[in-house]
Amino acid sequence: MTESTYHTLDAAGIRSLISGVPVVAGRLGGTPDLWRVHEVSDGNLNNVFIVGGPTGEVCLKQSLPYVRVDPTWKMPLDRTYFESEWLRAVRPLVGGLTTEFLHFDPVLHVLIVESLSGHTVYRSALMRGVDWPDVAPRIGTFIAHATFGTSLLALPFEDVFAARRDFARNVTLTRITLDLVFDHPYRDHPRNNWDEPELTPLVLDIRSSAPTLLAVENLRRRFLSQPQALLHGDLHTGSIMTKADDTRVIDGEFALYGPIGFDCGMFVGNLVLHYFATPDATARSATIRDIAAFWTCFHAQFLTLWNRDEAPPAGTLRPLAYGPAAHTAQLAFLEEIEADTMGFAAAEVIRRIIGYAHTADFDVIADPRQRGACRAGALAFAYYILDHTAQIRTLGDFLRHLGEQEKVGL
Amino acid sequence: MTESTYHTLDAAGIRSLISGVPVVAGRLGGTPDLWRVHEVSDGNLNNVFIVGGPTGEVCLKQSLPYVRVDPTWKMPLDRTYFESEWLRAVRPLVGGLTTEFLHFDPVLHVLIVESLSGHTVYRSALMRGVDWPDVAPRIGTFIAHATFGTSLLALPFEDVFAARRDFARNVTLTRITLDLVFDHPYRDHPRNNWDEPELTPLVLDIRSSAPTLLAVENLRRRFLSQPQALLHGDLHTGSIMTKADDTRVIDGEFALYGPIGFDCGMFVGNLVLHYFATPDATARSATIRDIAAFWTCFHAQFLTLWNRDEAPPAGTLRPLAYGPAAHTAQLAFLEEIEADTMGFAAAEVIRRIIGYAHTADFDVIADPRQRGACRAGALAFAYYILDHTAQIRTLGDFLRHLGEQEKVGL
Ligand SMILES: Nc1ncnc2c1ncn2[C@@H]1O[C@H](COP(=O)(O)OP(=O)(O)OP(=O)(O)O)[C@@H](O)[C@H]1O
Ligand SMILES: Nc1ncnc2c1ncn2[C@@H]1O[C@H](COP(=O)(O)OP(=O)(O)OP(=O)(O)O)[C@@H](O)[C@H]1O
Numbered sequence: 001m002t003e004s005t006y007h008t009l010d011a012a013g014i015r016s017l018i019s020g021v022p023v024v025a026g027r028l029g030g031t032p033d034l035w036r037v038h039e040v041s042d043g044n045l046n047n048v049f050i051v052g053g054p055t056g057e058v059c060l061k062q063s064l065p066y067v068r069v070d071p072t073w074k075m076p077l078d079r080t081y082f083e084s085e086w087l088r089a090v091r092p093l094v095g096g097l098t099t100e101f102l103h104f105d106p107v108l109h110v111l112i113v114e115s116l117s118g119h120t121v122y123r124s125a126l127m128r129g130v131d132w133p134d135v136a137p138r139i140g141t142f143i144a145h146a147t148f149g150t151s152l153l154a155l156p157f158e159d160v161f162a163a164r165r166d167f168a169r170n171v172t173l174t175r176i177t178l179d180l181v182f183d184h185p186y187r188d189h190p191r192n193n194w195d196e197p198e199l200t201p202l203v204l205d206i207r208s209s210a211p212t213l214l215a216v217e218n219l220r221r222r223f224l225s226q227p228q229a230l231l232h233g234d235l236h237t238g239s240i241m242t243k244a245d246d247t248r249v250i251d252g253e254f255a256l257y258g259p260i261g262f263d264c265g266m267f268v269g270n271l272v273l274h275y276f277a278t279p280d281a282t283a284r285s286a287t288i289r290d291i292a293a294f295w296t297c298f299h300a301q302f303l304t305l306w307n308r309d310e311a312p313p314a315g316t317l318r319p320l321a322y323g324p325a326a327h328t329a330q331l332a333f334l335e336e337i338e339a340d341t342m343g344f345a346a347a348e349v350i351r352r353i354i355g356y357a358h359t360a361d362f363d364v365i366a367d368p369r370q371r372g373a374c375r376a377g378a379l380a381f382a383y384y385i386l387d388h389t390a391q392i393r394t395l396g397d398f399l400r401h402l403g404e405q406e407k408v409g410l
Numbered sequence: 411m412t413e414s415t416y417h418t419l420d421a422a423g424i425r426s427l428i429s430g431v432p433v434v435a436g437r438l439g440g441t442p443d444l445w446r447v448h449e450v451s452d453g454n455l456n457n458v459f460i461v462g463g464p465t466g467e468v469c470l471k472q473s474l475p476y477v478r479v480d481p482t483w484k485m486p487l488d489r490t491y492f493e494s495e496w497l498r499a500v501r502p503l504v505g506g507l508t509t510e511f512l513h514f515d516p517v518l519h520v521l522i523v524e525s526l527s528g529h530t531v532y533r534s535a536l537m538r539g540v541d542w543p544d545v546a547p548r549i550g551t552f553i554a555h556a557t558f559g560t561s562l563l564a565l566p567f568e569d570v571f572a573a574r575r576d577f578a579r580n581v582t583l584t585r586i587t588l589d590l591v592f593d594h595p596y597r598d599h600p601r602n603n604w605d606e607p608e609l610t611p612l613v614l615d616i617r618s619s620a621p622t623l624l625a626v627e628n629l630r631r632r633f634l635s636q637p638q639a640l641l642h643g644d645l646h647t648g649s650i651m652t653k654a655d656d657t658r659v660i661d662g663e664f665a666l667y668g669p670i671g672f673d674c675g676m677f678v679g680n681l682v683l684h685y686f687a688t689p690d691a692t693a694r695s696a697t698i699r700d701i702a703a704f705w706t707c708f709h710a711q712f713l714t715l716w717n718r719d720e721a722p723p724a725g726t727l728r729p730l731a732y733g734p735a736a737h738t739a740q741l742a743f744l745e746e747i748e749a750d751t752m753g754f755a756a757a758e759v760i761r762r763i764i765g766y767a768h769t770a771d772f773d774v775i776a777d778p779r780q781r782g783a784c785r786a787g788a789l790a791f792a793y794y795i796l797d798h799t800a801q802i803r804t805l806g807d808f809l810r811h812l813g814e815q816e817k818v819g820l
């Protein structure tokens with residue numbers, strides 16, 4: 001028996017909700033009294049539970065009317081709605097690279113999906129030092145399929161406009177990205193924070209560098225004004241659950257129509273953070289290899305989808321021209337995504353080091369001085385990228401420059 | 411007494427509707443039996459009436475469930491809704507450069523606005539040979555204010571996203587633009603038509619020119635994927651009513667969020683059509699002067715709005731950087747609009763000559779051979795522009811090339 005107004009669910013409430021949803025209850029098996037409820041929330045925003053029964057398990061996520069880790073920060077409840085819409089849109093496009101959608105409750109703002117077992121959060125796996133070379137290319141495949149399939153290249157514009165309309169309502173989380181990624185780090189703001197005093201001169205340099213600020217303005221404008229495809233919107237290494245042979249993108253609550261390079265850049269930026277947090281040359285080379293493999297795979301898959309013979313894309317942007325010039329135009333479109341990727345990656349690195357929400361990557365470094373040096377290395381790298389957008393034109397340039405930072409902080 | 415379902419209004423129906431709308435009835439004065447109803451429809455889509463009473467006049471527009479000039483072409487009724495939304499959004503931004511909004515009836519799909527008197531449709535005035543040098547710069551002012559004021563430069567992104575959502579529902583008319591401007595002219599399609607056999611080889615050249623087709627693909631993608639500002643969406647010289655000293659933009663039913671250069675380009679493209687339809691060197695020079703004055707005025711006003719001191723723009727895209735580099739970035743943004751303007755202008759010329767909906771401009775030329783030569787001149791010019799996007803980089807280049815066509819068809 002589901003109550004008809006929103007309330008935060010405890011274990012009993014969860015059992016009661018699920019007992020009214022046959023597709024989920026059936027998967028768990030048995031009767032509600034046999035269902036184990038286990039909280040696994042570790043993100044910033046929502047309550048997350050694993051519910052297990054005699055024959056199966058599901059994962060249940062509920063929005064709270066505030067930020068989970070900061071209840072004074074009030075927030076509307078609609079984020080699981082957008083995650084659910086995102087999942088329903090991309091799941092058919094990406095095969096097994098995300099979770100199965102099971103149920104959404106619009107009153108309780110609860111999303112129920114397949115439970116993953118044996119998977120760990122990719123960031124944690126990286127911090128443990130695993131080397132799983134297939135994960136990054138899988139993310140390339142994921143982004144290629146999810147973005148191509150929701151773009152004007154694959155769909156009639158009427159469908160794209162309808163989807164854009166839906167996700168354009170996701171303003172609360174889009175505002176968070178705008179403020180935390182594209183605004184606060186570039187000025188004095190109480191939400192910014194960093195422990196290491198040696199970062200401060202770098203921060204002041206960044207804030208007074210006109211080319212850097214103009215690059216950020218450009219990225220911010222592109223983020224809001226290039227609705228190329230449905231994005232995940234928060235595709236960091238904490239939004240990926242994986243084992244060596246199976247990878248899933250989760251947590252699409254920031255979904256919006258935007259530039260494809262934003263998803264690519266979030267992912268690359270978080271690999272760059274991992275790179276600088278790894279005081280080990282072999283692991284650093286593996287990360288460079290991962291970024292390269294991610295991009296190569298994304299690029300190849302996107303082009304393959306675009307040039308499918310059997311089922312030519314039914315999108316409004318189907319080609320008018322064919323032949324070598326048309327191929328060059330496709331490559332130019334991908335170069336635009338490449339430039340975006342590098343810019344958004346750099347912006348992500350900066351905000352994760354001096355902004356509100358840091359990542360755990362650097363926690364693996366015990367020595368505070370070394371940790372500060374590694375953070376400074378990452379910040380200086382990102383600053384260099386934004387300050388030299390005219391010079392660093394390909395991901396190859398980007399990775400060469402990253403490789404030259406091998407000794408930073410080691 | 412208004413009936414509660416849609417029906418096409420006749421004079422009696424119009425009197426009945428208006429008698430229930432005090433703001434309109436009050437403007438007309440007297441009683442309904444004193445109101446004269448006079449049909450002025452001359453466009454393709456809707457019924458338009460002037461209603462006059464003892465103390466005033468209004469203009470009433472009603473959508474039909476089909477295209478007015480082709481009743482077999484069925485069409486939803488919502489276009490007056492979008493015109494009304496457009497008018498309410500831009501009127502406060504552009505002062506007297508459009509009409510006053512008076513009433514919208516969502517059941518009858520009727521929009522009532524201020525009636526203009528003494529104004530003529532700008533295209534007709536041009537065809538009569540008037541030389542009113544202030545009209546084109548006023549359109550520059552209009553576009554600068556309407557687009558800046560609805561963009562992320564002036565508004566918080568939440569407001570822009572809400573407006574984008576509203577206008578993203580205008581899919582019927584957006585589909586018409588897509589098909590008639592960006593698709594049909596570039597392939598064999600029954601809606602295309604031209605009388606002059608001498609155009610056919612040019613049409614075949616256009617359709618087999620890879621650079622031209624890629625330029626059109628690029629414009630089409632930008633039209634659908636660069637929601638910079640609220641556009642009029644159909645800003646040809648028939649959507650402007652003017653006298654020498656007062657100019658109004660009307661008929662915003664095609665309104666959508668798109669690239670600012672689309673509105674600029676529609677206007678410029680229609681002046682180019684007029685240019686080639688004028689077998690008179692003086693009038694041709696006046697048109698070149700008008701296009702230049704339009705652009706100069708748009709450019710200056712847009713920058714002025716952007717750099718206002720007293721009331722700095724409250725938009726999400728407020729500057730992070732200041733100084734000379736920031737000014738250069740503003741100019742780069744306007745250069746992007748300039749490139750769009752030239753491209754969309756060329757696409758507009760092509761579709762008005764070989765596509766479905768021609769313009770009346772060339773009707774002033776009595777001799778069919780001369781008319782054909784003039785049309786061929788316009789088509790060749792537009793083709794040259796799209797085929798040479800890399801060479802024709804500024805509106806100055808564009809106008810120089812236009813000037814060199816002075817003898818075509820004369
Ligand atoms: N389908 C799943 N199966 C098993 N565990 C999951 C599943 N989805 C999420 N989890 C676990 O729950 C945690 C929180 O999930 P998620 O990242 O979706 O929550 P969130 O509150 O939205 O996080 P954030 O604040 O980063 O947006 C994950 O880090 C993971 O450990
Ligand atoms: N406010 C007004 N005052 C006086 N006359 C007007 C007014 N608005 C429109 N008209 C007249 O009515 C005609 C048709 O108006 P309008 O262009 O808005 O109609 P339409 O059917 O939408 O045209 P189109 O098919 O070009 O979109 C105009 O060309 C003009 O002559």
